[in-house]
Amino acid sequence: MKNIDKEVEDFLKRFQINANVGSAEEIVEQFADVFMSADPSGARAVPSSKLLMAIPLRRKLFEGVGGGATALASVEQTRLDDRYVLLKTEWLMKLDRGSGPGDGLTLRSTFVLYRSDDGLKIVFYLNHEDLTSLLRERGSLPTDKT
Numbered sequence: 001m002k003n004i005d006k007e008v009e010d011f012l013k014r015f016q017i018n019a020n021v022g023s024a025e026e027i028v029e030q031f032a033d034v035f036m037s038a039d040p041s042g043a044r045a046v047p048s049s050k051l052l053m054a055i056p057l058r059r060k061l062f063e064g065v066g067g068g069a070t071a072l073a074s075v076e077q078t079r080l081d082d083r084y085v086l087l088k089t090e091w092l093m094k095l096d097r098g099s100g101p102g103d104g105l106t107l108r109s110t111f112v113l114y115r116s117d118d119g120l121k122i123v124f125y126l127n128h129e130d131l132t133s134l135l136r137e138r139g140s141l142p143t144d145k146t
Helices: 006-021 024-028 048-064 131-137
Strands: 031-039 042-047 067-079 084-095 104-116 119-127
Touching: 006 024, 006 067, 006 084, 006 104, 006 119, 024 048, 031 048, 042 048, 048 067, 067 104, 104 131
Parallel strands: 031 119
Antiparallel strands: 031 042, 067 084, 084 104, 104 119
């Protein structure tokens, strides 16, 4: 991770660990109490209490499609001001099912982090792809018949 602040690098390392083996509470600690979540379907304000409930469902989805470890593949950092940092990231999720060994899924996301008194917090989280659609395209989920 070149040209990345040490504080941001540490945040991303912890984010990766939490995504793979952390508790829901540890994941939520990295987000603001209310943050903006966006994806191809739109944007919404999400209280951390809702995120806490959604994490087990997301993990269950990943387990159901053979999702393994997720690793940071790339990151670009842009300092917005003294308090805010923009991160463009790519994550590689290993899949245990699919076309064969080494099968993986690349997920792009953009974060805006806020430097609070408690450290960096995610205040904006954009998933560039619709995960469910990607998994359907790969044949990992059944197609929606509605």
